[in-house]
Amino acid sequence: MTAPVRAIVIGAGCRGEGYSVFALIHPERMKVVAVADPRKFARTRLKQQHQIDNENVFEDWQTVADREKFADAVLICTPDRLHKDPAVAFAKKGYHILLEKPLATTAEDCRAIVEACVQSNVMLSVGHVLRYDPVICKIKELIDAGVVGDVVHIQHLEPVGFYHFAHSFVRGNWRNEAESSFALLAKSCHDIDLIHHWAGARRCVKVSSFGSVSHFTKEHQPKGAGDRCLDCPIEKDCPYSACKIYLDRVKQGHTGWPVSVICPSSFPDIESVTEALRTGPYGRCVYKCDNDVCSNQVVNMEFEGGLTAAFSMVAFTEEICQRKTTIYGSKGEMSCDGHEICVFDFLTQKSTKLTVKLDVPGHFGKGGHGAADYHLIDAFISAVANNDPSRIRCDSEDTLMSHLLVFEAERSRLESRVVFCGDSQK
Secondary structure (H helix, E strand, O other): OOEEEEEEOOOOOOOHHHHHHHHHHHOEEEEEEEEOOOHHHHHHHHHHHHHHOHHHHHOHHHHHHHHHOOOEEEEEEHHHHHHHHHHHHHOOOEEEEEEEOOOOOOHHHHHHHHHHHHHHOOOEEOOOOOHHHHHHHHHHEEEEEOOOEEEEEEEEEEOOOOOHHHHHHOOOOOOOOOOOOOOOHHHHHHHHHHHHHEEEEEEEEEEEEEEEEOOOOOHHHOOOOOEHHHHHHOOOOOOOOOHHHHHHHHOOOOOOHHHHOOOOOOOOOOOHHHHHHHHOOHHHHOOOOOOOOOOEEEEEEHHHHHOOOEEEEOOOOOOOOOOEEEEEOEEEEEEEEEOOEEEEOOOOOEEEEOOOOOOOOOOOOOOOOOHHHHHHHHHHHHHHHHOHHOOOOHHHHHHHHHHHHHHHHHHHHHHHOOEEOOOOHH
């Protein structure tokens, strides 16, 4: 029996804490030995959960990187714009890296991270958790088995969810491109990666994209609305009310996402949530924020061999991130609602419905990515423990290619033209 993989957590927010739970479920396979986070509450919580020694609790990642290597792997779950420097530094130290998506917020930084990992001969697993979703894996298996024949067209939808978008992309951390990244990268690099994955060896040759900020603008603020939901006379008539999204939830005993996000320095209760809405960014009127990222966007792609794909991201939906996919092939059609796969065979003209086992231990399976989070961290820890990069389902070069496609799509939107993908994706 091998010793557990020793891991350092850089960024103890939702993602860092979430991945770390694997060590509590499987202490014989993984041990969290250090944490770095500028927020005292977050790093103290992780320290207590994993009984981390005091000398291994840090306020910044630089101090960790300056030390002699004392672990096997590092989980980098910092904000999007703070990925490149720690990833490169820890790669040069010889740490295997699990890096939360996106790789980075520029193509140049993405390339720098991949180059550092390749040169240092360390494994890099990027948080494309959907690649590890059992349903997505089954779709890929069916495509590769030729169940629908040659894939001709892929239609893919990401319904973000009306209050999820208001939380994350209007009031929250990903609302402003200068502070985070554009929406297609922050939210939908998962989805562009899936289309790239399903296309197999075929390279995308051209792309077009359209999108804008819809509804969440000062021009759409209802007459008489206040600057903050707590003081707004028409709050009861607003579906995006912060009182409904946060305060009503905590009154019902719900302290997980999204409520937990708005109280980074304390446990969420009625008092702390009320204070956060009174003074913090999450209490602002959605029509008077500094958001500038797209609330709806489409991306059209053409791959080698004539395969086409169409992706849509939209904020204004009831369902939250329950992707809808239809894959059209020469021998059949396959559709998925996020749970069940249905295959229609053109020859027999019969439909077959398939379900996939999603059960995983612990709290995994209850979050926004279902069982996928568990399978991602499980694969990464297995890869490190066995020195076997093949267990990582999206290697560094593959994820770089899908990220470059995201940047090309956004360039198309900004420049209002079809972009012909160049050598950067080869």
